[in-house]
Each structure stands twice: as structure tokens, then as C-alpha cells.
Amino acid sequence: MGKELHKKLPKATAKRLPLYLRYLNMLNESGIGRIKSKDFAQITQIPSATIRRDFSYVGELGRSGYGYDVPYLVEVFTDLLESDQKKRIALIGFGNLGKALANNNFRRNENLQIVCVFDNDPNLIGKTIAGYYVHGMDELKQVIEEEQITIAISTVPSQYSQNAIDQIVDAGITAILNFAPDRVKVPKRIHIQYIDLTTELQTLIFFDSMMNQKEKVKAE
């Protein structure tokens, strides 16, 4: 079933699944058995038409006046996202951002877990910091192979990013979340996703000033 669905699922829909699942889990845990797309739109701040279209891809059409079956959707989305499977993650780069990720994040999904940490700073290597033993980059391949890890987060700055990513790929990682936004070269089989905070902020400012301009036009 999974494979059939995956093929048809548009990328934009797939990107919303983790968000849907998070809120559906909350509803489910609160004992809410069904929800209307309009109410779910309120919670997620995603338009209800988008929700209905997205849900229709997984075969849940909802019933008029009844809404969607929450436990069923939780089951389907959990299955699709495999989020009940433990995912062990390597963290490359243990500066402020790396520490923030190790300490603060992914708490909402206890199946996502940073299990090993690497840096190339001689002052950090071999020490245990905030509960994490810091490995040197020369140990990357060996540790990744031993631990059978396929997912990595890189917080290595842009100027060293390509080099770090090359080592990460060479170690056998197939999925990379990269906090250095400059595009790096990876083989086709590797999945890489960029977090680009400058771009996010610029986009936000762009939409904000657009809106402020409209307000001004209205007021004139």
C-alpha cells in the first residue's frame, strides 16, 4: 500500500504530513475521535481546501457533517512517515547551533535521536559535552558504519560544507539536513535538504513590507 501511495503523493502534500501528524496525535491523545477540515484548518493554519485535497490522497474523504476519523488518519500518516520507527542521527558540527539541536530539538518526536556527534575542533574532540561524546572527523566513517546510521545533520559553516558533506556521503549517509544553505554537490542517490535561515528571514520581511505597503495604500 505504502509504495502505491508514495508515487501519487505530491511533494507539497508530503511536506505537510509531519505537521498534520503532529496535530492529529495531539487530538488523538486528548481523546478527540473526529475533526472537521474547518476546525483542523484553525489548528494547523493551513487552508481547509488544502487539507481536504491532501487527505484525499491517502484515501480519507471525510463525511459531510461528521468530519475525519482521527485515529485512522494517525495510523495512515504514522505508517507513511514511518515515524514509529527509531531514526538514529549523526550530528556533524558541535558549535552553538549543534548544541542547540542536540539539547533542544526533536523532543516532540522521541523516535528521532541524535546518537553521535562529530567536530574537528581539537578542543572538543574526545570530550563529553552536554552528555555527548565528541568524535573527531577522522572517526566519522568508522562510527557511522558501526552504528549503521544513514541520517546526518550538518551544521558545518558554508566555507567547509562541501568538504564535510563529501566525508558524510563517503561514510554511507543517504539523508542530510544541511544548515549551510549554499548548494553542495552530492551523488543523485543522496537526499539533501537545506535550512536557510537568512532566506526565511528575508522572505518574511518581504511579505511583511508587502502587507505594510497595502495598508498604506488603503490608508491614503
Place this chain on the structure above:
Amino acid sequence: MGKELHKKLPKATAKRLPLYLRYLNMLNESGIGRIKSKDFAQITQIPSATIRRDFSYVGELGRSGYGYDVPYLVEVFTDLLESDQKKRIALIGFGNLGKALANNNFRRNENLQIVCVFDNDPNLIGKTIAGYYVHGMDELKQVIEEEQITIAISTVPSQYSQNAIDQIVDAGITAILNFAPDRVKVPKRIHIQYIDLTTELQTLIFFDSMMNQKEKVKAE
């Protein structure tokens, strides 16, 4: 001109503008005066058809065999994004993530600048840490008004997020980048953008396991 363009520009296109501008600036600084969509696609890892469509919205159609005029696009996008204007930003929450943002980020655009920092930790308030004086949350409204800041980044954890955002909005901020992914309530005039690292990671893992399944199917 700006207003006319803004209206027509699809949100998905607008979101790509900061990325385009970043690479166009790099090309421009390297003295590259024109670029073909195919080559620009290589650099940005955005499909060339998307690039051509996006550029057509700003009236740049490119010339077959010649490509796009880099300095012209830089000028148009800079104007659209107002990225040559200084944007002063307030940072709320000065834990690991806040420190990482203050120290490491937005360096690529020197017009984006965190100018004041707030936290509610009595151990931090009144101290200067990593070059930033930490204000208490009770000073938020006064400082924001004095400094005439309209943009804030919040790294306040989910459980305190709504309360912090209420204070931020009350202080006069109109654009918020929120690192707590749970949706908060804000007045309609406020622009809020969420950074949801857990969801990003789950999406990445989802696409990665999709691809691995396909590989397996091929191999069978």
C-alpha cells in the same frame, strides 16, 4: 512598479527570490554579466523551467543563446526584496539557539542585524554575553518602541511561545520568525513564519526512505 509586481507574484516564486538574489550577487561580484537558465539551474539546484517562469514574472524573459542579464536581475530583485535597506531585528530567547543565531547567522546579508536581545532568565538579564546586552522581557515594549524595530525572532520554547508572542505583538512587532513550531494566535496584520526542524527532518527521512524503497524494488 513594485506594487504592481507584488500583486502578481505567486508566493512560491516570492519564496525563491532571496535564494536567486544570493547567487546572482555572487555571479555579479565575480564579474559574470549574463547567465543561461540551464547554468543557473545547476548552481541553485532549482529546475530551469521554474527559473524561467519565475524570472518572467519580473519581466525578464532572457534571450535565446544569450541568457539573462545578471546586473539587471540583481537590481530588480534587490529592489523587490528591499535587501539594501537595513533591517533591525529583536531576538527573544537567548539560549543555545538564540546564541547560535546571534553569532552565526545572517552574515550573508549584512543588512539583517540583530540589534537587541531579550530573555526572562534572571541569570542572564543585565549581563553582556557574546557582545549582546540581555534585556528582561519587562523592557521589551519600551526598547522595541525606542529602537523602532518591527521584526523579531523568537526562540522561546513551545510551552511559553504564545505568551511571548503576545508580548512581542503588543510591543509593536509586525513580522515574527518563530522557532517554536506550534501554531500561535496572532492578529491578522501580523506576519509570522515558523521554523519547524522536527518536521524538516521527518520530511527528509520520508523522502529518503521512499527513495530507498524504490531502489529496493529496482534491485529485486
